[in-house]
Each structure stands twice: as C-alpha cells, then as structure tokens.
Amino acid sequence: MPFQAIESQRLYQQIAGQIGALIRRGEFAPGDRLPPERDLARSLGVSRPVLREAMVALEIAGLVEVRTGSGIYVQPPQDSEAPPDPTQNPLDLIRARRMIEGEIAAAAAGNATAEDLAGIAGAMAMIEAAVADGRDTLQSDRLFHVRIAAATGNPVLVSVIEELWARMMAAPVFVTLRRRTGLTDYEPSMVTDHSRILDALRRRDPAAARDAMHAHLAQVEEVMLCGDSSG
Template sequence: MKRTTAPQEATSAEPRLYRVVSNRIEDLIREENIQPGERLPSERDLSTKLGVSRTSLREALIALELGGIVEVHGGSGVYVSEPAPAHKNGPAAGPGPFEVLAARRMIEVEVAALAAKNATAAGIDAILVAVEQMEQDYQDRDANETADRNFHLAIARASGNSALVGVVEYLWNQRGTLWHKLKEHFQTEELRQQTLIDHRNILSAIASHDVAGAKQAMRAHLDRVTRTFSRG
C-alpha cells in the first residue's frame, strides 16, 4: 500500500506578521542610523512608511521591546534602547494579541449565544461566581485576571459543548508575554472598570436566556478591548 506524506507541520509556516514587521523596523533603525536614546517616527508615520496596519505595527514594537531593541514610553513615543543585534531573545512564537482578539470575537460571541440558549441554573451560578470574584479581586491584578479567565471558561462550559471549552481555554492560553506587555502599556483604568460592567451585562443576558443580547454583549466587550489596545 502506498504511503502518503504527512502534512507539513504548522511550525514551518510563514513567520507571524508582527515578526516580519519587527524585522523591517530593525532594518529601518540601521538604515536611518537611529541612535540609542533617539525616538522612532510616530506610529502613524511608521505605519504609513512600512505599509502595515497600526495593530500589526503595535505588536511588532512590543515584540521589539521584549527583545531589548526599543523602549515604549506611553504618551511620549518609542525610543531605541540599543543597536539591533544579530540575534536577540523576543517573545515565544505564537499568534499576536490582535490575532487572538479577532479569533475570540469570532468564537466567544457564538459561545455566549449558545450559553444563553443552554445554560442551566448551575452554569449561570458558576458565571456569577467568576464575576463576583473578579469584582472582589479588582485591586489584585493577578487574581483579577484569574477570575477573568474563569468567567470566560464558565460561559464556555454553560454552552454545553465541551469542545468549545477546549477552544476558549486554548485561546486564553495564547495570552503570552506579548499580550501582557501590550496590556501593561495600553490598558486603561476606564477599560478595567468597563470590563466589570461588560461582564455583568453578559451574565444578565445569559441568565435571561437572551441569545441575541448575549451575542451583542460579548461582541461589545471584545470590541472595546480591541479599540483600547489599538488606539493611539
């Protein structure tokens, strides 16, 4: 029997866009001889110059910061921290934060709708516990994030589809160093407070078995996060 060739592994795929953009920024630093301590062009100008979106550019700049190439100063700009070396340690390979947010918007909106349709009393209680824990741990960033994760997983469990629980958990686990650095720079207190309101709205729709309302509330929440992280 003729043996077939196994499909090519995902690890040999094209580099992530933010890595391609980060390499182009390093080239620009060298070509324009931008010295340590000097500021790079604005995000708007860099985006135009490189022909890439602001979100891809922002991911690339955060990756370069993690690699020790630039320093991102909120409200001031991006500065070269040292000449671009031949080799550096950056974030682990994986999707960028905005890729993850886009995937979550596609999937979790429908998961919320399914939860509104199928949630049992116990499932709704589990979502409520996560919301209350997030509110209680508001000042403790790590505990607050754990409660945030539990909230989204509780919704997936309430959907009644165990495969979706695995998908939501996988997407949450993609929030690596690049995500947390982006969050450190661009998350606002307004977004943190609004997230609590968003979660209450999502819970309310699911508890009322309002399918359309659950979809709308989850979409509004994830859109708000995306806008906050991408605005300049």
C-alpha cells in the same frame, strides 16, 4: 525619511516588515528613538491604530521597546535567531476570541443550566470584588469566560477558550501592552460589559449574549490599540 506608503490587507504586518528591515540594515541604531507616532503614520500612509499593531509585532520580535510617555526605541540585536511566534500576538488573540466567543455565548444562552449560571455569576462576583479592591482581574476574567464555554455543554469549546487564554497570558508583550494601554483602567467598565453578558445568558437570549460578547471584546481591542506611545 526612508519609508514607503503601503496599500494592502494586513497592513500592520507589512509595516512591521518594512520598519524591521530598516532596523536590521542599520538605518536606526540600538537606542535610537523612532519618529513620533503621528509622523510615522503619516509617512507610511496608515492610521495610528494600524501603526500601533505594527509596533506590537516589532515588540514581539524584540526589535523595539515602547516606553509610555517617551516613545519607541530600537532594541539591541537579539542573541536568538528563532523567529517570533505569530500566535502570541495579543491583538490577534483578542480577535480570535471575539470570533469564537460570540457564538459560544449564544450557545450558552440556550444550553446553560441553573448550576452553570450560578457558576458564571460566581465568577462575575469575583471580578466585581477584585475591581472594588483594586486587585488584578485577569484570573477571574478568565474564569468567567471559561465557565461560559462550559455552559455550552461542549468540552471542546472549553479547551479552545483555555488554550486562547493560555497563549494570551504567555505572550511576552501582553503584560506590558495591558499595562501601557490602560487596559487595567478599563476594568470598571469591564464589570458593566460582563454584567450585560450575564444578563443575556439569564434571559436565555442568544442574540443578546452574542452581541454583548462581541461588544465587550471589541472594546478590549479598542483600548489596546489606543494606548499612549508618545506622539
């Protein structure tokens, strides 16, 4: 098998580059199924979660399609020569949110007014209602996080969170990744995560708010990296 083990930081980018080069050279033709995930990870000398990150990058580039329960298939060449936007990788966006929103939650715990907390609680109630009714929680989830940013009293942070969410929701691969990885099935647990964040804000506990936000977004990342790509 024409793969080389890789040892470096940002492994998924190098793996995506290596597999992408093989596809462009014709080692794999459009419609071909790539080797099973476990075999591919073993050949490359990396973990399966790292390989899944590479597959996300290749999907963004339009080189492969991951079909749940079937496998990873090579896509026909794209007409556009425009390079993919690296800021639309949903995993990188989640990680950016984790770095930023932990501190935002801590700041909100110290600065939130009673009105702010009521607004965050209102967004929490919308999430709970959506989960109970089997509806999508994406918009109410976004509102919850934006209102926490607003509770810091810093409009720049509100703009940052709105921009991160806009990029994530505009990412072509985000919707399919969200569905494929079972992130929607995680929504009942998400209610618990958000309740912990809200509780820490109400207790005016910056450290607990930071930890709860970090734990929530780390769980989202883990779910996105543990979806089924068959093999």
